[in-house]
Amino acid sequence: MDFFVLLLFVIAPLSLFLHELAHGIVAYFFQSSYIYIQLGLGPSLWERKQGVFTITINLFIFLGALAAYERDPEHTLSERAIISGAGPLINALLVLLGYLMFYVVEHPYLSLFIAFNLWLTTMNLIPFKFAKKKSDGYVIAEALWKRIFSSYR
Numbered sequence: 001m002d003f004f005v006l007l008l009f010v011i012a013p014l015s016l017f018l019h020e021l022a023h024g025i026v027a028y029f030f031q032s033s034y035i036y037i038q039l040g041l042g043p044s045l046w047e048r049k050q051g052v053f054t055i056t057i058n059l060f061i062f063l064g065a066l067a068a069y070e071r072d073p074e075h076t077l078s079e080r081a082i083i084s085g086a087g088p089l090i091n092a093l094l095v096l097l098g099y100l101m102f103y104v105v106e107h108p109y110l111s112l113f114i115a116f117n118l119w120l121t122t123m124n125l126i127p128f129k130f131a132k133k134k135s136d137g138y139v140i141a142e143a144l145w146k147r148i149f150s151s152y153r
Contacts, residue, residue: 032052081142
């Protein structure tokens with residue numbers, strides 16, 4: 001299988017889904033009343049509702065993913081930071097798992113899996129904000145910033 005096809009249709013969607021699922025699971029532990037996980041863009045291919053979870057898989061599975069969650073009262077800043085940290089944490093664990101597996105089976109596809117998850121971990125921890133969308137790193141940095149400097153008021 002070609003590297004590009006493997007990355008586009010297997011590694012990226014699997015890694016993105018696990019990243020967003022980690023956000024959802026932690027949001028569930030913080031008693032979110034609604035958790036929505038979406039993989040890809042375009043027309044919906046599959047949707048499943050189970051309890052507070054709604055999972056949608058769209059046609060272009062390689063074009064990103066998102067997790068949204070709600071609770072009344074809203075999650076605290078610390079809870080949002082922990083939920084945001086869950087995605088990059090699962091990708092870092094996948095890097096570690098891939099690295100350990102690489103000692104057993106040295107395969108270039110495994111290298112691609114490790115590299116993509118390392119990239120995903122790194123990119124998600126960079127704090128940036130685009131319009132109203134905040135990266136995981138931004139949410140974490142914002143919580144730390146407010147916690148550190150709120151004590152100086």
